[in-house]
Amino acid sequence: MTPSTSSARPAVLITGASAGIGAAYAERFARRGHDLVLVARDQQRLDASAARLRETCRVQVDVLRADLTQAADLAAVEARLRDDARIGILVNNAGAPQAGGILQQTAEGIDQLVALNTTALTRLAAVAAARFAAAGQGAIVNIGSILGLWPEFGVSIYAATKAYVQLLSQGLNLELAPKGVYVQAVLPAGTRTEIWGRAGVDISTMPDLMDVGELVDAALVGFDRREAVTIPPLADAGHWAALEAARQALLADLHQAHAADRYRGA
Template identity: 70%
Template sequence: MSIGHSVLITGASTGIGAAYAERFARRGHNLVIVARDKVRLESLAERLRTESGVEVEVLQADLTNPSDLAVVEDRLRDDNRIGVLVNNAGAAQSGGILQQSANSIERLIALNTTSLTRLAAAVAPRFAEAGGGAIVNIGSVVGLAPEFGMSIYGATKAFVQFLSQGLSVELAPKGVYVQAVLPAGTLTEIWERAGIDTSAMSDLMEVGELVDAALIGFDRRETVTLPSVHDIERWRALEMARLQLLSGVQQAHVAERYQTAP
Protein backbone atom coordinates (compact mmCIF):
# COMPACT_ATOMS: atom_id res chain seq x y z
CA MET A 1 0.00 0.00 0.00
CA SER A 2 1.38 3.43 -0.92
CA ILE A 3 0.89 6.70 0.95
CA GLY A 4 -0.73 9.47 -1.04
CA HIS A 5 0.09 13.10 -1.59
CA SER A 6 -3.04 14.67 -0.09
CA VAL A 7 -3.36 16.41 3.28
CA LEU A 8 -6.55 16.40 5.36
CA ILE A 9 -6.81 19.43 7.65
CA THR A 10 -9.50 19.94 10.28
CA GLY A 11 -10.59 23.36 11.46
CA ALA A 12 -9.39 24.64 8.10
CA SER A 13 -11.79 27.52 7.46
CA THR A 14 -9.77 30.12 9.41
CA GLY A 15 -6.70 30.67 11.53
CA ILE A 16 -4.07 27.98 11.95
CA GLY A 17 -5.96 25.45 9.82
CA ALA A 18 -6.33 27.85 6.89
CA ALA A 19 -2.65 28.75 7.12
CA TYR A 20 -1.71 25.06 7.03
CA ALA A 21 -3.90 24.67 3.94
CA GLU A 22 -2.13 27.58 2.24
CA ARG A 23 1.33 26.27 3.07
CA PHE A 24 0.67 22.69 2.00
CA ALA A 25 -0.97 23.94 -1.21
CA ARG A 26 2.16 25.96 -1.97
CA ARG A 27 4.14 22.76 -1.53
CA GLY A 28 1.97 21.17 -4.21
CA HIS A 29 -0.19 18.96 -2.00
CA ASN A 30 -3.82 18.28 -2.80
CA LEU A 31 -6.11 19.01 0.13
CA VAL A 32 -9.21 17.87 1.93
CA ILE A 33 -10.27 20.76 4.15
CA VAL A 34 -12.72 20.17 6.98
CA ALA A 35 -14.74 22.60 9.10
CA ARG A 36 -18.28 23.62 9.99
CA ASP A 37 -18.34 26.82 7.90
CA LYS A 38 -18.89 25.64 4.32
CA VAL A 39 -18.98 29.15 2.87
CA ARG A 40 -15.52 29.95 4.20
CA LEU A 41 -14.21 26.54 3.16
CA GLU A 42 -15.46 27.03 -0.40
CA SER A 43 -13.90 30.49 -0.59
CA LEU A 44 -10.55 29.18 0.66
CA ALA A 45 -10.70 26.18 -1.67
CA GLU A 46 -11.35 28.36 -4.73
CA ARG A 47 -8.48 30.69 -3.86
CA LEU A 48 -6.01 27.84 -3.31
CA ARG A 49 -7.02 26.13 -6.55
CA THR A 50 -6.35 29.37 -8.40
CA GLU A 51 -3.13 30.30 -6.60
CA SER A 52 -1.48 26.88 -6.37
CA GLY A 53 -3.17 24.73 -9.00
CA VAL A 54 -3.90 21.93 -6.54
CA GLU A 55 -7.05 19.92 -5.99
CA VAL A 56 -8.99 21.06 -2.93
CA GLU A 57 -12.01 19.16 -1.66
CA VAL A 58 -14.37 20.70 0.87
CA LEU A 59 -15.78 18.44 3.58
CA GLN A 60 -18.25 20.20 5.86
CA ALA A 61 -18.36 18.60 9.31
CA ASP A 62 -19.00 19.48 12.93
CA LEU A 63 -16.57 17.17 14.73
CA THR A 64 -18.63 17.30 17.93
CA ASN A 65 -21.44 15.63 15.97
CA PRO A 66 -20.92 11.83 16.02
CA SER A 67 -22.31 11.29 12.52
CA ASP A 68 -20.15 14.05 11.00
CA LEU A 69 -17.10 12.72 12.85
CA ALA A 70 -17.78 9.22 11.50
CA VAL A 71 -17.77 10.55 7.92
CA VAL A 72 -14.29 12.04 8.39
CA GLU A 73 -13.08 8.85 10.10
CA ASP A 74 -14.26 6.76 7.17
CA ARG A 75 -12.49 9.07 4.74
CA LEU A 76 -9.21 8.73 6.63
CA ARG A 77 -9.51 4.95 6.82
CA ASP A 78 -10.38 4.43 3.17
CA ASP A 79 -8.69 7.14 1.10
CA ASN A 80 -5.14 6.03 0.29
CA ARG A 81 -4.46 9.40 -1.30
CA ILE A 82 -4.33 11.04 2.14
CA GLY A 83 -0.82 10.87 3.57
CA VAL A 84 -0.96 13.62 6.20
CA LEU A 85 -3.59 14.39 8.85
CA VAL A 86 -3.47 17.81 10.51
CA ASN A 87 -5.62 17.59 13.62
CA ASN A 88 -6.17 21.32 14.12
CA ALA A 89 -9.86 21.70 14.99
CA GLY A 90 -10.27 22.96 18.53
CA ALA A 91 -11.83 25.54 20.79
CA ALA A 92 -10.67 27.68 23.69
CA GLN A 93 -12.56 28.25 26.92
CA SER A 94 -12.05 31.15 29.27
CA GLY A 95 -12.24 30.84 33.02
CA GLY A 96 -11.88 27.99 35.46
CA ILE A 97 -14.17 25.13 36.37
CA LEU A 98 -16.42 27.34 38.48
CA GLN A 99 -17.38 29.29 35.38
CA GLN A 100 -18.16 26.31 33.12
CA SER A 101 -21.40 24.52 32.41
CA ALA A 102 -21.72 20.80 31.87
CA ASN A 103 -22.58 21.38 28.21
CA SER A 104 -19.60 23.65 27.56
CA ILE A 105 -17.26 21.15 29.20
CA GLU A 106 -18.65 18.27 27.18
CA ARG A 107 -18.36 20.17 23.89
CA LEU A 108 -14.81 21.31 24.60
CA ILE A 109 -13.64 17.79 25.43
CA ALA A 110 -15.49 16.34 22.43
CA LEU A 111 -13.74 18.71 20.04
CA ASN A 112 -10.28 19.08 21.58
CA THR A 113 -9.67 15.49 22.64
CA THR A 114 -12.29 12.96 21.50
CA SER A 115 -12.46 13.95 17.83
CA LEU A 116 -8.69 14.40 17.59
CA THR A 117 -8.07 10.97 19.09
CA ARG A 118 -10.64 9.24 16.93
CA LEU A 119 -9.31 10.76 13.73
CA ALA A 120 -5.75 9.76 14.63
CA ALA A 121 -6.97 6.26 15.49
CA ALA A 122 -8.86 6.05 12.20
CA VAL A 123 -5.83 6.79 10.03
CA ALA A 124 -3.03 5.20 12.08
CA PRO A 125 -3.64 1.56 11.03
CA ARG A 126 -3.52 2.47 7.34
CA PHE A 127 -0.36 4.53 7.80
CA ALA A 128 1.28 1.77 9.84
CA GLU A 129 0.45 -0.86 7.23
CA ALA A 130 1.90 1.36 4.51
CA GLY A 131 4.97 2.23 6.55
CA GLY A 132 4.54 5.99 6.16
CA GLY A 133 2.33 9.00 6.69
CA ALA A 134 2.21 11.79 9.24
CA ILE A 135 -0.16 12.94 11.99
CA VAL A 136 0.12 16.53 13.22
CA ASN A 137 -1.75 17.38 16.43
CA ILE A 138 -2.16 21.01 17.49
CA GLY A 139 -1.83 21.40 21.25
CA SER A 140 -0.88 24.48 23.30
CA VAL A 141 1.69 25.61 25.83
CA VAL A 142 -1.31 26.11 28.14
CA GLY A 143 -1.19 22.33 28.57
CA LEU A 144 2.07 22.86 30.45
CA ALA A 145 0.72 25.63 32.67
CA PRO A 146 -2.05 24.91 35.21
CA GLU A 147 -1.15 28.31 36.70
CA PHE A 148 -2.86 30.04 33.76
CA GLY A 149 -6.27 29.29 35.25
CA MET A 150 -7.75 27.65 32.14
CA SER A 151 -7.92 24.23 33.75
CA ILE A 152 -10.24 22.36 31.40
CA TYR A 153 -8.87 23.85 28.20
CA GLY A 154 -5.32 23.31 29.43
CA ALA A 155 -6.11 19.72 30.39
CA THR A 156 -7.35 18.99 26.87
CA LYS A 157 -4.11 20.36 25.45
CA ALA A 158 -2.00 18.39 27.93
CA PHE A 159 -3.87 15.34 26.64
CA VAL A 160 -2.93 16.24 23.06
CA GLN A 161 0.75 16.45 23.98
CA PHE A 162 0.76 13.15 25.89
CA LEU A 163 -1.21 11.39 23.17
CA SER A 164 1.12 12.64 20.46
CA GLN A 165 4.25 11.57 22.33
CA GLY A 166 2.71 8.19 23.08
CA LEU A 167 1.62 7.68 19.48
CA SER A 168 5.13 8.57 18.36
CA VAL A 169 6.54 5.81 20.59
CA GLU A 170 4.03 3.36 19.09
CA LEU A 171 4.10 4.41 15.45
CA ALA A 172 7.59 5.73 14.70
CA PRO A 173 9.02 2.17 14.47
CA LYS A 174 6.39 1.54 11.77
CA GLY A 175 7.46 4.57 9.74
CA VAL A 176 4.67 6.92 10.85
CA TYR A 177 5.64 10.41 11.98
CA VAL A 178 3.63 12.08 14.77
CA GLN A 179 4.17 15.72 15.69
CA ALA A 180 2.68 17.76 18.53
CA VAL A 181 2.72 21.50 17.88
CA LEU A 182 2.39 23.62 21.02
CA PRO A 183 1.66 27.25 20.13
CA ALA A 184 1.61 30.05 22.65
CA GLY A 185 -0.90 32.87 22.18
CA THR A 186 -1.66 33.16 18.46
CA LEU A 187 -3.86 35.76 16.80
CA THR A 188 -6.85 33.72 15.61
CA GLU A 189 -10.62 33.79 15.99
CA ILE A 190 -10.49 31.09 18.67
CA TRP A 191 -10.21 33.74 21.39
CA GLU A 192 -13.16 35.80 20.19
CA ARG A 193 -15.31 32.67 20.03
CA ALA A 194 -14.35 31.94 23.65
CA GLY A 195 -15.34 35.45 24.71
CA ILE A 196 -11.72 36.50 25.38
CA ASP A 197 -10.70 40.07 24.53
CA THR A 198 -7.45 39.81 22.57
CA SER A 199 -6.75 43.51 23.14
CA ALA A 200 -5.86 42.56 26.69
CA MET A 201 -3.42 39.91 25.48
CA SER A 202 0.08 41.10 24.66
CA ASP A 203 2.47 39.80 22.03
CA LEU A 204 0.17 37.43 20.15
CA MET A 205 1.97 35.62 17.34
CA GLU A 206 0.81 36.05 13.77
CA VAL A 207 -0.69 32.81 12.50
CA GLY A 208 1.45 32.53 9.40
CA GLU A 209 4.63 32.85 11.44
CA LEU A 210 3.39 30.12 13.77
CA VAL A 211 2.59 27.68 10.95
CA ASP A 212 5.83 28.37 9.10
CA ALA A 213 7.76 27.50 12.26
CA ALA A 214 5.63 24.40 12.83
CA LEU A 215 6.39 23.22 9.30
CA ILE A 216 10.12 23.64 9.88
CA GLY A 217 9.64 21.36 12.87
CA PHE A 218 7.64 19.02 10.64
CA ASP A 219 10.42 18.88 8.07
CA ARG A 220 12.95 18.23 10.84
CA ARG A 221 10.71 15.46 12.16
CA GLU A 222 10.47 16.93 15.66
CA THR A 223 8.19 15.04 18.03
CA VAL A 224 7.24 18.21 19.92
CA THR A 225 7.50 21.64 18.28
CA LEU A 226 7.47 24.75 20.48
CA PRO A 227 7.60 27.74 18.12
CA SER A 228 7.58 30.36 20.90
CA VAL A 229 10.27 28.78 23.12
CA HIS A 230 13.57 30.46 22.31
CA ASP A 231 15.76 28.39 24.63
CA ILE A 232 15.07 24.78 23.61
CA GLU A 233 17.36 23.55 26.39
CA ARG A 234 14.56 24.36 28.84
CA TRP A 235 12.31 21.85 27.09
CA ARG A 236 15.09 19.28 26.99
CA ALA A 237 15.72 19.79 30.71
CA LEU A 238 12.01 19.25 31.42
CA GLU A 239 12.00 16.01 29.43
CA MET A 240 15.18 14.83 31.16
CA ALA A 241 13.67 15.58 34.58
CA ARG A 242 10.57 13.60 33.64
CA LEU A 243 12.63 10.59 32.59
CA GLN A 244 14.72 10.80 35.76
CA LEU A 245 11.53 10.86 37.83
CA LEU A 246 10.25 7.75 36.06
CA SER A 247 13.55 5.97 36.64
CA GLY A 248 12.96 6.36 40.38
CA VAL A 249 9.53 4.71 40.40
CA GLN A 250 9.63 1.52 42.47
CA GLN A 251 6.17 0.08 42.74
CA ALA A 252 6.66 -2.89 45.06
CA HIS A 253 6.41 -0.67 48.16
CA VAL A 254 5.47 2.89 48.99
CA ALA A 255 8.19 5.49 49.39
CA GLU A 256 9.80 5.69 52.81
CA ARG A 257 8.21 9.10 53.52
CA TYR A 258 4.77 7.43 53.48
CA GLN A 259 5.66 4.54 55.74
CA THR A 260 5.22 6.57 58.95
CA ALA A 261 2.07 8.48 59.80
CA PRO A 262 2.52 12.14 60.80
Protein backbone atom coordinates in the same frame (compact mmCIF):
# COMPACT_ATOMS: atom_id res chain seq x y z
CA MET B 1 -11.70 21.47 -9.37
CA THR B 2 -8.57 22.01 -11.42
CA PRO B 3 -6.23 19.22 -12.52
CA SER B 4 -3.56 18.57 -9.91
CA THR B 5 0.16 18.51 -10.48
CA SER B 6 0.82 17.09 -7.00
CA SER B 7 0.06 13.40 -7.41
CA ALA B 8 3.52 12.42 -6.17
CA ARG B 9 2.85 14.17 -2.86
CA PRO B 10 0.41 12.90 -0.25
CA ALA B 11 -2.83 14.78 0.16
CA VAL B 12 -3.35 16.54 3.48
CA LEU B 13 -6.55 16.43 5.53
CA ILE B 14 -6.82 19.43 7.86
CA THR B 15 -9.50 19.90 10.50
CA GLY B 16 -10.54 23.36 11.61
CA ALA B 17 -9.35 24.48 8.19
CA SER B 18 -11.60 27.46 7.53
CA ALA B 19 -9.67 30.00 9.62
CA GLY B 20 -6.66 30.59 11.85
CA ILE B 21 -4.01 27.90 12.20
CA GLY B 22 -5.88 25.42 10.01
CA ALA B 23 -6.24 27.90 7.16
CA ALA B 24 -2.54 28.76 7.39
CA TYR B 25 -1.62 25.06 7.23
CA ALA B 26 -3.85 24.70 4.17
CA GLU B 27 -2.10 27.55 2.40
CA ARG B 28 1.39 26.35 3.29
CA PHE B 29 0.79 22.75 2.21
CA ALA B 30 -0.91 23.93 -0.99
CA ARG B 31 2.14 26.06 -1.76
CA ARG B 32 4.22 22.90 -1.35
CA GLY B 33 2.07 21.23 -3.98
CA HIS B 34 -0.10 18.99 -1.81
CA ASP B 35 -3.74 18.32 -2.59
CA LEU B 36 -6.03 19.11 0.32
CA VAL B 37 -9.15 17.93 2.11
CA LEU B 38 -10.43 20.82 4.22
CA VAL B 39 -12.72 20.04 7.16
CA ALA B 40 -14.65 22.63 9.19
CA ARG B 41 -18.18 23.63 10.16
CA ASP B 42 -18.46 26.78 8.01
CA GLN B 43 -19.37 25.71 4.46
CA GLN B 44 -19.14 29.22 3.04
CA ARG B 45 -15.64 29.79 4.36
CA LEU B 46 -14.53 26.35 3.24
CA ASP B 47 -15.76 26.95 -0.28
CA ALA B 48 -14.07 30.36 -0.45
CA SER B 49 -10.75 28.98 0.80
CA ALA B 50 -10.91 26.03 -1.57
CA ALA B 51 -11.60 28.25 -4.59
CA ARG B 52 -8.72 30.55 -3.73
CA LEU B 53 -6.23 27.73 -3.20
CA ARG B 54 -7.24 25.95 -6.38
CA GLU B 55 -6.68 29.16 -8.31
CA THR B 56 -3.43 30.31 -6.69
CA CYS B 57 -1.69 26.97 -6.05
CA ARG B 58 -3.17 24.77 -8.79
CA VAL B 59 -3.89 21.87 -6.46
CA GLN B 60 -7.00 19.80 -5.87
CA VAL B 61 -9.00 20.93 -2.85
CA ASP B 62 -11.98 19.01 -1.52
CA VAL B 63 -14.16 20.37 1.25
CA LEU B 64 -15.95 18.33 3.88
CA ARG B 65 -18.31 20.26 6.13
CA ALA B 66 -18.35 18.60 9.54
CA ASP B 67 -18.97 19.38 13.19
CA LEU B 68 -16.60 16.95 14.88
CA THR B 69 -18.64 16.97 18.09
CA GLN B 70 -21.49 15.28 16.17
CA ALA B 71 -21.26 11.50 15.80
CA ALA B 72 -22.39 11.31 12.17
CA ASP B 73 -20.06 14.10 11.05
CA LEU B 74 -17.08 12.61 12.87
CA ALA B 75 -17.82 9.22 11.31
CA ALA B 76 -17.87 10.81 7.86
CA VAL B 77 -14.40 12.30 8.35
CA GLU B 78 -13.14 8.97 9.71
CA ALA B 79 -14.48 7.27 6.59
CA ARG B 80 -12.69 9.77 4.35
CA LEU B 81 -9.42 9.13 6.16
CA ARG B 82 -9.94 5.40 6.01
CA ASP B 83 -10.97 5.18 2.37
CA ASP B 84 -9.00 7.90 0.57
CA ALA B 85 -5.57 6.43 -0.08
CA ARG B 86 -4.31 9.76 -1.40
CA ILE B 87 -4.32 11.21 2.13
CA GLY B 88 -0.92 10.75 3.76
CA ILE B 89 -0.89 13.63 6.24
CA LEU B 90 -3.47 14.45 8.91
CA VAL B 91 -3.42 17.83 10.65
CA ASN B 92 -5.59 17.56 13.75
CA ASN B 93 -6.16 21.26 14.36
CA ALA B 94 -9.84 21.68 15.26
CA GLY B 95 -10.31 22.76 18.85
CA ALA B 96 -12.54 24.71 21.21
CA PRO B 97 -11.51 27.28 23.83
CA GLN B 98 -12.64 27.60 27.43
CA ALA B 99 -14.37 30.78 28.55
CA GLY B 100 -14.02 31.34 32.29
CA GLY B 101 -12.91 29.04 35.07
CA ILE B 102 -14.37 25.76 36.26
CA LEU B 103 -17.16 27.52 38.16
CA GLN B 104 -18.43 29.12 34.95
CA GLN B 105 -18.70 25.85 32.98
CA THR B 106 -21.83 23.93 32.10
CA ALA B 107 -22.12 20.19 31.62
CA GLU B 108 -22.92 20.71 27.93
CA GLY B 109 -19.97 23.05 27.46
CA ILE B 110 -17.57 20.60 29.09
CA ASP B 111 -18.86 17.78 26.91
CA GLN B 112 -18.40 19.85 23.75
CA LEU B 113 -14.88 20.97 24.67
CA VAL B 114 -13.67 17.49 25.59
CA ALA B 115 -15.38 15.90 22.58
CA LEU B 116 -13.65 18.22 20.12
CA ASN B 117 -10.26 18.67 21.76
CA THR B 118 -9.65 15.05 22.75
CA THR B 119 -12.19 12.50 21.51
CA ALA B 120 -12.44 13.64 17.89
CA LEU B 121 -8.69 14.21 17.64
CA THR B 122 -7.97 10.74 19.03
CA ARG B 123 -10.43 8.95 16.78
CA LEU B 124 -9.11 10.65 13.66
CA ALA B 125 -5.53 9.94 14.68
CA ALA B 126 -6.40 6.28 15.27
CA VAL B 127 -7.98 5.86 11.85
CA ALA B 128 -5.09 7.62 10.12
CA ALA B 129 -2.54 5.64 12.11
CA ALA B 130 -4.03 2.31 11.06
CA ARG B 131 -3.94 3.10 7.35
CA PHE B 132 -0.59 4.91 7.43
CA ALA B 133 1.04 2.05 9.35
CA ALA B 134 -0.30 -0.45 6.83
CA ALA B 135 1.19 1.67 4.05
CA GLY B 136 4.50 2.11 5.89
CA GLN B 137 4.39 5.91 5.66
CA GLY B 138 2.41 8.95 6.72
CA ALA B 139 2.37 11.79 9.22
CA ILE B 140 -0.01 13.02 11.90
CA VAL B 141 0.24 16.58 13.26
CA ASN B 142 -1.66 17.25 16.48
CA ILE B 143 -2.08 20.86 17.59
CA GLY B 144 -1.67 21.16 21.35
CA SER B 145 -0.76 24.23 23.39
CA ILE B 146 1.82 25.39 25.88
CA LEU B 147 -1.14 25.64 28.27
CA GLY B 148 -0.84 21.87 28.56
CA LEU B 149 2.29 22.67 30.59
CA TRP B 150 0.72 25.56 32.49
CA PRO B 151 -1.92 24.75 35.13
CA GLU B 152 -1.48 28.21 36.62
CA PHE B 153 -3.15 29.92 33.65
CA GLY B 154 -6.65 29.27 34.95
CA VAL B 155 -8.33 27.37 32.11
CA SER B 156 -7.90 23.95 33.62
CA ILE B 157 -10.19 21.91 31.38
CA TYR B 158 -8.79 23.34 28.15
CA ALA B 159 -5.23 23.01 29.47
CA ALA B 160 -5.88 19.40 30.46
CA THR B 161 -7.14 18.58 26.96
CA LYS B 162 -3.95 20.03 25.51
CA ALA B 163 -1.77 18.11 27.97
CA TYR B 164 -3.60 15.02 26.72
CA VAL B 165 -2.80 15.94 23.11
CA GLN B 166 0.89 16.28 23.94
CA LEU B 167 1.17 12.96 25.78
CA LEU B 168 -0.91 11.14 23.16
CA SER B 169 1.28 12.51 20.38
CA GLN B 170 4.54 11.57 22.09
CA GLY B 171 3.27 8.08 22.80
CA LEU B 172 1.97 7.58 19.27
CA ASN B 173 5.24 8.80 17.79
CA LEU B 174 7.14 6.17 19.76
CA GLU B 175 4.60 3.50 18.86
CA LEU B 176 4.29 4.30 15.16
CA ALA B 177 7.79 5.45 14.18
CA PRO B 178 8.99 1.84 13.64
CA LYS B 179 6.10 1.46 11.18
CA GLY B 180 7.14 4.52 9.16
CA VAL B 181 4.59 6.94 10.63
CA TYR B 182 5.70 10.27 12.08
CA VAL B 183 3.62 12.03 14.77
CA GLN B 184 4.28 15.64 15.73
CA ALA B 185 2.83 17.61 18.64
CA VAL B 186 2.82 21.36 18.00
CA LEU B 187 2.53 23.51 21.12
CA PRO B 188 1.67 27.11 20.24
CA ALA B 189 1.69 29.93 22.74
CA GLY B 190 -0.75 32.82 22.30
CA THR B 191 -1.52 33.11 18.59
CA ARG B 192 -3.55 35.74 16.77
CA THR B 193 -6.66 33.72 15.86
CA GLU B 194 -10.42 33.88 16.34
CA ILE B 195 -10.29 31.47 19.27
CA TRP B 196 -9.77 34.38 21.66
CA GLY B 197 -13.02 36.01 20.63
CA ARG B 198 -14.88 32.74 21.10
CA ALA B 199 -13.46 32.63 24.63
CA GLY B 200 -14.70 36.16 25.32
CA VAL B 201 -11.22 37.75 25.29
CA ASP B 202 -10.57 41.11 23.63
CA ILE B 203 -7.57 40.44 21.41
CA SER B 204 -6.62 44.13 21.40
CA THR B 205 -5.59 43.76 25.05
CA MET B 206 -3.01 41.10 24.13
CA PRO B 207 -0.13 42.67 22.18
CA ASP B 208 2.24 39.69 22.46
CA LEU B 209 0.40 37.24 20.24
CA MET B 210 2.25 35.44 17.45
CA ASP B 211 1.08 35.85 13.87
CA VAL B 212 -0.56 32.65 12.68
CA GLY B 213 1.61 32.45 9.56
CA GLU B 214 4.79 32.72 11.62
CA LEU B 215 3.52 29.99 13.92
CA VAL B 216 2.77 27.55 11.11
CA ASP B 217 6.02 28.31 9.28
CA ALA B 218 7.94 27.47 12.46
CA ALA B 219 5.84 24.35 13.02
CA LEU B 220 6.64 23.19 9.51
CA VAL B 221 10.36 23.60 10.16
CA GLY B 222 9.87 21.18 13.06
CA PHE B 223 7.80 18.93 10.79
CA ASP B 224 10.57 18.80 8.20
CA ARG B 225 13.08 18.02 10.95
CA ARG B 226 10.78 15.29 12.26
CA GLU B 227 10.64 16.73 15.78
CA ALA B 228 8.34 14.85 18.14
CA VAL B 229 7.41 18.08 19.93
CA THR B 230 7.65 21.51 18.34
CA ILE B 231 7.26 24.65 20.48
CA PRO B 232 7.54 27.61 18.09
CA PRO B 233 8.02 30.35 20.72
CA LEU B 234 10.63 28.44 22.77
CA ALA B 235 13.93 30.34 22.50
CA ASP B 236 16.13 27.89 24.42
CA ALA B 237 15.61 24.28 23.35
CA GLY B 238 17.72 23.26 26.33
CA HIS B 239 14.79 24.02 28.62
CA TRP B 240 12.69 21.37 26.91
CA ALA B 241 15.59 18.93 27.01
CA ALA B 242 16.00 19.60 30.74
CA LEU B 243 12.29 19.04 31.35
CA GLU B 244 12.43 15.72 29.50
CA ALA B 245 15.55 14.70 31.41
CA ALA B 246 13.87 15.55 34.72
CA ARG B 247 10.82 13.50 33.72
CA GLN B 248 12.96 10.49 32.89
CA ALA B 249 14.80 10.86 36.23
CA LEU B 250 11.48 10.99 38.06
CA LEU B 251 10.29 7.82 36.30
CA ALA B 252 13.53 6.07 37.26
CA ASP B 253 12.86 6.96 40.91
CA LEU B 254 9.44 5.31 41.03
CA HIS B 255 9.55 2.09 43.05
CA GLN B 256 6.17 0.50 42.60
CA ALA B 257 6.24 -2.25 45.22
CA HIS B 258 6.21 0.05 48.27
CA ALA B 259 5.29 3.57 49.26
CA ALA B 260 8.24 5.94 49.51
CA ASP B 261 9.78 6.30 52.95
CA ARG B 262 8.50 9.86 53.22
CA TYR B 263 4.92 8.49 53.24
CA ARG B 264 5.57 5.69 55.74
CA GLY B 265 5.54 5.76 59.52
CA ALA B 266 3.95 9.19 59.78
